[in-house]
Amino acid sequence: MSLVGSVYRKEMRTYLVSPIPYILVALFALGVGVVFFFGLGRQLPAFWDLATASLENLFRSIPLAFAIIVPALTMRLWSEEVRTGTIESLRTMPVPGGSLVVGKFLSSLTVLVACLVATLPLAFTVGSLGDLDWGPVWGGYLGAVFLGAALLALGLWLSALTRHQIVAFLVTLVAGFVLCWILTMVAQHNPGALGDALSAVALDARYESLGRGVLELRDLVYFATFTAFFLYLNAEVVANRRYR
Amino acid sequence: MAARNPTVLSFSTLATFLLAVGLVLVNVVVSRASTRIDLTEERLFSIGEGTEKILANLKDPAKIRVFWGGLQAVHEPVRRHFAALLDEMADASDGRVTVRWVDVSDKAGKEEAEAAKVPEFEFISKVGDEQRASKGYCSLVVESGAGEPQGIHALVNRASEFEYLVATALVRATRRGDKVLALIDGSERGGGMMGMGGRSRFEALKQDFKDEYGDSVQWWHSLDQPIPDNVAVALVLAPRNLKDTQVFHLEQFLLRGGKAVVCVDPLDLENVLLKPYGEGEPSGLEAWLEALGVTIGRGTAMEGDRRLWLLYLVSRGPQRFDRKKSGYWFRVLRENLDLSNPAMRYVPNFSTYWPAPFSFDASKQAAAGRKVSVLASTSPEGMRTDDMSAVREGDVPTGAPREKVPLALLVEGPADSMWKGKPKPGEPPPPDPHGAPISIPGNEPEKPGEPARVPAPDAPKEPAPDAPKEPAPKEPAPPAEPQGPKGPEGEPPAPGPAGPGDPAKPDAPKDEPAKAEEPQPADAKPDEKPADPKPAEEKPAEEKPAEPPVPPSPPHLQSGHVRLVLVGDADMLTDQLGQPGSAADAFGLGRGGTVMVGNTVEWLMGDDALLSLRAKDAKARAVERPEAGTLTLLQTLNLGGIPILAAFAGLVVFLRRRSQR
Numbered sequence: 001m002s003l004v005g006s007v008y009r010k011e012m013r014t015y016l017v018s019p020i021p022y023i024l025v026a027l028f029a030l031g032v033g034v035v036f037f038f039g040l041g042r043q044l045p046a047f048w049d050l051a052t053a054s055l056e057n058l059f060r061s062i063p064l065a066f067a068i069i070v071p072a073l074t075m076r077l078w079s080e081e082v083r084t085g086t087i088e089s090l091r092t093m094p095v096p097g098g099s100l101v102v103g104k105f106l107s108s109l110t111v112l113v114a115c116l117v118a119t120l121p122l123a124f125t126v127g128s129l130g131d132l133d134w135g136p137v138w139g140g141y142l143g144a145v146f147l148g149a150a151l152l153a154l155g156l157w158l159s160a161l162t163r164h165q166i167v168a169f170l171v172t173l174v175a176g177f178v179l180c181w182i183l184t185m186v187a188q189h190n191p192g193a194l195g196d197a198l199s200a201v202a203l204d205a206r207y208e209s210l211g212r213g214v215l216e217l218r219d220l221v222y223f224a225t226f227t228a229f230f231l232y233l234n235a236e237v238v239a240n241r242r243y244r
Numbered sequence: 245m246a247a248r249n250p251t252v253l254s255f256s257t258l259a260t261f262l263l264a265v266g267l268v269l270v271n272v273v274v275s276r277a278s279t280r281i282d283l284t285e286e287r288l289f290s291i292g293e294g295t296e297k298i299l300a301n302l303k304d305p306a307k308i309r310v311f312w313g314g315l316q317a318v319h320e321p322v323r324r325h326f327a328a329l330l331d332e333m334a335d336a337s338d339g340r341v342t343v344r345w346v347d348v349s350d351k352a353g354k355e356e357a358e359a360a361k362v363p364e365f366e367f368i369s370k371v372g373d374e375q376r377a378s379k380g381y382c383s384l385v386v387e388s389g390a391g392e393p394q395g396i397h398a399l400v401n402r403a404s405e406f407e408y409l410v411a412t413a414l415v416r417a418t419r420r421g422d423k424v425l426a427l428i429d430g431s432e433r434g435g436g437m438m439g440m441g442g443r444s445r446f447e448a449l450k451q452d453f454k455d456e457y458g459d460s461v462q463w464w465h466s467l468d469q470p471i472p473d474n475v476a477v478a479l480v481l482a483p484r485n486l487k488d489t490q491v492f493h494l495e496q497f498l499l500r501g502g503k504a505v506v507c508v509d510p511l512d513l514e515n516v517l518l519k520p521y522g523e524g525e526p527s528g529l530e531a532w533l534e535a536l537g538v539t540i541g542r543g544t545a546m547e548g549d550r551r552l553w554l555l556y557l558v559s560r561g562p563q564r565f566d567r568k569k570s571g572y573w574f575r576v577l578r579e580n581l582d583l584s585n586p587a588m589r590y591v592p593n594f595s596t597y598w599p600a601p602f603s604f605d606a607s608k609q610a611a612a613g614r615k616v617s618v619l620a621s622t623s624p625e626g627m628r629t630d631d632m633s634a635v636r637e638g639d640v641p642t643g644a645p646r647e648k649v650p651l652a653l654l655v656e657g658p659a660d661s662m663w664k665g666k667p668k669p670g671e672p673p674p675p676d677p678h679g680a681p682i683s684i685p686g687n688e689p690e691k692p693g694e695p696a697r698v699p700a701p702d703a704p705k706e707p708a709p710d711a712p713k714e715p716a717p718k719e720p721a722p723p724a725e726p727q728g729p730k731g732p733e734g735e736p737p738a739p740g741p742a743g744p745g746d747p748a749k750p751d752a753p754k755d756e757p758a759k760a761e762e763p764q765p766a767d768a769k770p771d772e773k774p775a776d777p778k779p780a781e782e783k784p785a786e787e788k789p790a791e792p793p794v795p796p797s798p799p800h801l802q803s804g805h806v807r808l809v810l811v812g813d814a815d816m817l818t819d820q821l822g823q824p825g826s827a828a829d830a831f832g833l834g835r836g837g838t839v840m841v842g843n844t845v846e847w848l849m850g851d852d853a854l855l856s857l858r859a860k861d862a863k864a865r866a867v868e869r870p871e872a873g874t875l876t877l878l879q880t881l882n883l884g885g886i887p888i889l890a891a892f893a894g895l896v897v898f899l900r901r902r903s904q905r
Contacts, residue, residue: 017901022894026887033883048875053867118886125882130867135283200275209280209328214289217279218271225267232263236256 003096007103011077012110020072021111028069029118035061036122053130055123059140059211063204066144066151067176069115073108074155075169078238082163087238097239101231105149105156112148116141136213143210146223147203151176153230160237180204288325291332295411299337304389306341306414308333311362313348314380315400322403329407341414348381360385365398386410388417394458412456423476423849425457428464430483430527445512445818446481449838453479453845466490470798471497477848478502479841482509482814486528488669495532495661499804503848505841509814511544511598513557513821516635524598524632535662536655537612538604538810541628545601545649545812546640547574548625554595556638570638573597574622576651576836582619585654587809587840587847594836597821598635599812601628602650614657619809620840621648652840655808664802809844817841 015021036058039046044057081087090100126132155172162168183202187195199205203226206219282290291299308330312323330343347353357364362383383397394413396402402409429444444450444465453461462475467490471478478497483506486494498504510524530540547553548571556570575595581588609616626649629641663669816822816837869875 017897019894019898019901022890022897026890026894029890030883030887033887037879037883047867048869051867051869118890121882121886125878126867129870129878133285135285139281139283208324209289212289212324212328213283214328215281215283217277218275221274222271225270229264229267233260236260240256 003099004103004106007100008106011104011107015107015111021114024069024072024111025115025118028065028115031068032058032061032065032119033122035065047126053126053132055126055132055137055140056212058119058122059144060208062140062144062211063147063180063207066112066148067173067180070112070148070151070155070176071169071172073111074152074159074172075165076159077104077108077156078160078234079163079165079168082160083165091238097235098231100238101156101234105152105231105234108152108156109145109149112152113145116144116148133213136211139213139215140211142215143207143219146210146220146227147207150203150223150226150230151179153227153234154179157230157234157237160234289328289332291329291336291407295333295407296336298411298414299333299341302337302340302388302414304417305339306337306386306388306417308341308343308384308386308410309356309360310343310345310384311348311353311357311360311381312345313353314364314378315367315382322400325403326399326406330410333410357381357383360393361395363397367400384410386413386417388414393417396455409455416456416458423460424472424474425453425461425845425849426464426471426475426478427453427461428467428478428480428483430466430481430486445820446814448819449481449817449822452838452842467493469493471502473500473798475502476850477845478504479845480504480506481817482507482512483527483529484525491529491532492663492669494529495663496798496801498806498808499659499661499801500798501804503807503809505809505811505844505848507811507814507817507841508540508600510540510600511635512815513597513818516598532662533810536659536806536808537609537614538602538616538653538655540810540812541601541603541630543601543628543630543632544572544598544635545622545651546571546627546629546644547622548627548640548644548646549574549623552577552623558638559636568638571627571640572635572638576620577623580621580623580648581840582617582654585617585619585847587844588619591840591843592836594840595816595821596651596813596837597815599651602653602810602812604650604653609657612657612659614655614659614806617654617656618648618650618652619654619844620652620811621650624648651812653810655806655810657805658803659806660803661801663800668800807848809848811841811844813837 035044036055037047039049039057040061044061047057050057078087081090091097123132123137127134151172154175155168158172158175159168162171179201180203183198184205187198187202187205189195203223206222209216210219280290282288310326310330312326315323327345334341334343346356348357362381362385364379364381366377366379382399383395384399386394386396394417396409396413399406399409427446427450429446429450450461450463467480467483467486470493475497478494480494483490494504494506506527506529508527508529510526515525524543527540533540550569550571552575553569553571554573554575555567556573557565558568560566573595575593577593578591581591583589604616606616625646627640627644627646628649629644631641634641822835822838870878
């Protein structure tokens with residue numbers, strides 16, 4: 001664990017001296033706030049139109065927001081190491097690949113949690129305007145952490161597969177959109193076994209009940225196994241690939 | 245990039261494959277579990293224990309078809325809420341309940357909706373400052389066995405009751421036997437109370453019960469006829485000046501094993517705020533209850549704990565009311581309910597309006613072998629008053645002794661008929677000299693041809709003092725006929741005839757012949773029509789309707805075992821104060837009273853599984869759109885505050901890094 005902690009601290013120092021995480025937090029809070037107050041099409045009505053003391057709209061916008069912001073967070077985590085050649089030095093150090101992966105994962109998750117914390121003023125505003133049920137709010141945030149963790153694990157793995165940040169960003173972006181939007185859309189137009197299968201895989205469908213304040217064991221297990229699987233893949237890639 | 249050692253890679257690939265398979269298996273296994281934590285305050289997304297019991301006890305498989313489509317975006321959360329609950333019901337039913345969402349966007353779906361008699365609704369929703377109209381479907385149909393399909397419509401307007409509606413539809417679709425619930429409404433009057441035009445004050449409550457019990461609900465406006473034997477529970481609402489005959493019918497029903505919930509209502513909106521005399525009206529049950537050892541206090545109960553006071557209406561002229569907090573309208577806390585009683589277990593705090601105070605002597609009840617339980621009471625700061633002078637202004641008298649005043653009682657145990665060893669009311673005394681007619685002050689039995697004291701609520705109304713006197717028209721009222729909607733679906737049956745005057749007005753003339761008050765069902769079925777308590781030969785020949793022979797009256801029971809719930813208020817059940825969207829909502833009074841009485845009826849009917857469901861009601865969490873200036877400020881702070889702070893921090897970091905280079 002101390003090795004993970006060392007990697008985590010090193011990564012956090014890198015984050016804190018870079019303006020990128022701050023910009024990401026600002027953009028995330030602004031984007032989610034705009035969607036919350038002004039809506040985004042029929043599926044995400046504006047808060048004032050719903051006129052209900054609920055953050056459900058905020059949580060429904062989070063999968064798409066994460067699909068955009070996570071690639072920006074993860075794109076440089078491995079590809080930068082590959083590009084600068086530090087990946088080979090890291091592998092010569094007595095640090096297991098798993099510790100490297102988990103340390104990087106936790107640091108990026110911390111930034112993602114900071115993004116979520118930046119949306120808390122919305123919750124307090126709604127709470128001051130009406131009788132907000134805080135149970136679903138905390139449930140929604142917990143679910144968002146699970147969802148973010150899954151996307152981060154995927155993004156980290158994809159970042160480890162390439163030396164180019166922009167490629168890592170684009171591939172993760174596409175994967176995020178597929179998992180958080182397109183699969184569900186396809187499932188809605190294909191009722192039956194195919195639709196059920198796609199819904200079972202789609203991250204936004206899994207997140208839906210969490211965003212409403214219902215913590216379902218199957219959804220939490222899905223997110224946990226999804227995250228664990230891609231972290232494992234990431235560790236395998238870091239351990240077994242030779243970067244030139 | 246290039247692969248390393250091929251052996252290591254193949255081992256790694258195999259391990260990855262096995263891990264993937266293992267994780268998929270874990271997910272498949274866990275997906276069968278329905279373990280969940282519902283963090284919502286009202287547990288909105290979980291079915292209740294009652295629903296689980298209902299689903300576990302379904303005798304036949306049930307099929308639920310949901311017709312949904314064409315609605316607005318604001319209805320999407322409602323749809324997801326319904327979908328989650330229906331999925332959970334299907335899971336909990338162990339395969340007995342299947343749910344299918346019908347796509348009504350295409351022709352086949354519309355045809356299916358038409359075949360299922362599912363209507364298309366027009367919705368008007370407020371989106372921002374504008375009203376938007378749309379047409380769409382939001383109904384479901386529950387089918388089970390060979391029974392009639394049970395349709396539930398306009399679901400978007402009934403989101404908070406969804407689980408209850410579906411559960412009761414399942415119960416109704418699979419219910420076996422004919423347990424009949426009789427609703428006896430003493431509130432229907434002539435004149436026009438609060439714009440009601442003589443309609444019952446309990447139309448919405450009646451519709452609630454019809455939704456739940458379907459045709460097993462029968463609706464009367466009086467107790468003029470004996471309550472039929474197939475009635476399991478009678479709910480008597482706001483009885484007024486009942487005659488001995490009517491009291492006798494209720495008593496005999498109880499002695500025969502029937503159960504009753506009687507909501508007395510001596511003081512209501514009409515006789516406190518809208519009528520000049522401002523006095524209460526007795527139910528007519530007082531003497532009979534005295535014989536049972538229970539006293540309905542004169543006047544009203546009050547709450548001395550100011551924290552429980554509610555906003556009270558003080559009449560300042562026609563349709564003009566001031567509001568002030570008063571102890572005549574108050575909240576009854578859950579802690580003052582008998583939570584050991586199943587009917588009370590799920591009742592939230594409720595509001596009550598000039599409730600009648602009860603009292604009883606527990607030792608005398610015990611000596612008689614009866615048990616009287618206090619189901620609901622005021623706080624220990626409660627009071628009683630007989631002084632009606634201050635009621636209209638809402639000023640609570642000071643100095644009255646403080647006590648927990650019983651507001652609802654359960655009376656159980658053996659009881660003798662008040663007419664034990666005596667002729668039943670309306671019957672001539674037998675030749676036996678020991679059977680002399682009873683004489684209870686103010687409650688004498690009526691004799692044929694004697695003037696009636698007060699007409700039954702659904703009897704032809706007596707003319708008001710300023711109206712020309714003429715014989716009251718003889719209108720048929722169907723006491724034993726199931727009361728299905730007579731008009732468009734959902735419309736209540738036509739209320740009883742509304743006379744020109746107020747029948748309950750104390751100074752109303754009382755010279756109508758008693759027989760004119762006996763409603764004669766024109767179309768009653770022979771096996772359902774109770775016997776006419778008056779001898780046929782007493783009626784004028786020209787008033788005799790052509791109808792089938794009347795079955796004999798039930799025997800006069802001298803004693804039996806009673807089970808009776810007395811509630812001191814019926815205002816809390818009215819359309820004005822006890823229903824969603826009523827004035828009660830505007831005052832934030834809640835609907836706990838409806839839950840209490842509804843649950844009591846269900847408990848007595850033996851439908852315990854439904855008890856926990858009625859109280860499950862989503863809180864209205866409306867947000868008022870603030871003034872334009874406030875709205876702009878809020879949005880600016882939220883959209884600008886954190887992003888600007890974060891961006892500023894990023895800028896500082898960037899500048900520091902640049903200066904360090």
